[in-house]
Amino acid sequence: MKANSNKKKIVLKLILLICLLTLIPIIWWLLVMLEGGKPSIELDLAGRFIGESQEINIKVSDKETGIRKLWIGLYKNGREHILEKKEFPFAGFIKGGAVHEDSINLFIEPKKLGTTDGKAILRMFISDYSWRGWWHGNKTYVEKEVVIDTLPPEVDIITRNQNMNQGGSGLVIYRVLESGTKNGVYVDGNFFPGHKGPFKDENICMSFFALNHKQGEVKELFVQAVDQAGNTARAGFSYHINKKRFKKDVINISDKFLNWKMPEFYLGGSKGSKISIEDKFIKVNRVIRSSNSNKLTGLGEKTENSIYWDGAFLRLPRSAKKAGYADYRSYQYKGRIIDRQYHLGVDLASVAHSPIPSANGGKVIFTEKTGIFGKTIVIDHGFGLLSLYSHLSSFKVKPGDIVSKGDILGHTGVTGLAGGDHLHFGMIVHNTFVNPIEWWDATWIKNNIQSKINNVKLSAE
Incomplete structure (x- = not known):
């Protein structure tokens, strides 16, 4: 009787051990599949402006059960424009989702979408393969208010004529009819930033620019303004360059x-x-x-x-x-x-x-x-x-x-x-060394710098 009792105890222990060995992985697997970590969305959009053609990089990830669905839309004036809709593959009940990280490059062209300029909402939704929410998974929903701006700024040159020397300095004054632009003068690819000038009209900017010692002629000389949405406007002006022969x-x-x-x-x-x-x-x-x-x-x-x-x-x-x-x-x-x-x-x-x-x-x-x-x-x-x-x-x-x-x-x-x-x-x-002789010359400064500033001040008042 004692031997039978011991055998029963051993069998019972084996059954309990087998149950534990079976249940532990099942419990662990259920805990994994019922994980509560939300998937991640990272949006690479520095500002809030979307121009005529805007590229946006979006990174999505879910380290646990993998990504299930991604949806991105642009909402404006009561209408939703679907930009991206994607379902990710399932790798089976043990592994969950097959994709844990992904990167999407979106090209948003508002005119092709048929939307107008103004405020809009960029909406993004992502879910994972977790069994949370009755098998619908964990969800992340992100909204970002953006401004659609497809119109370039207006640039009006005020001081139109430039008489310059090779290796010399110049000043151009101009009006930019949009705030927050990056503006200035390009001389064969060399950029000279513009600044808000000492004028009552805050739209008036001015840029000191230069020709280097080798520039007896140039191919491109113009004012450029780029707004926060990346829209670009250019305006040229009349100029004459006096070539110099240096010692x-x-x-x-x-x-x-x-x-x-x-x-x-x-x-x-x-x-x-x-x-x-x-x-x-x-x-x-x-x-x-x-x-x-x-x-x-x-x-x-x-x-x-x-x-x-x-x-x-x-x-x-x-x-x-x-x-x-x-x-x-x-x-x-x-x-x-x-x-x-x-x-x-x-x-x-x-x-x-x-x-x-x-x-x-x-x-x-x-x-x-x-x-x-x-x-x-x-x-x-x-x-x-x-x-x-x-x-x-x-x-x-x-x-x-x-x-x-x-x-x-x-x-x-x-x-x-x-x-x-x-x-x-x-x-x-x-960023350019120029000839100091011009800046020692009171007449040159009066004719080429100070008179321009004074004339614009008078006309702007």
């Missing part, structure tokens, strides 16, 4: 100069110490020069919408010009030309350590030692107009200082690739 010069490089200057430049790595002094100079003069120039012209992005300057810009007092803007220099070493570069400023020499006055009113935005330029100060005069002072021996100002015309910024020196004590003075319009 060519030969700079003799001696071993004495190289032994003096090259230790200042660290090229990095073990290779920097192994290359010849000639090759090091070429790299400094070519590669580092380009990098330094890009860094300095990039400062135009920090400009403010304020006109800090007034009248002609100052030159270094009692100084002689030693080199001009866009001089094309051939560098000769031991009888051989080893490099050629443009000099994109004016070199002015006075007595050693001469005090340097600010050329005009502005805000100091940069005081750093910068490669071949040495110790350099950059002043923002507003609306993308900057002045540059290089090869200094000392600074007397710091970033953030507001300076007036004539305030002392520092002193001349020989830092950088300078061969003697002097000031390298440059002018920058947004």
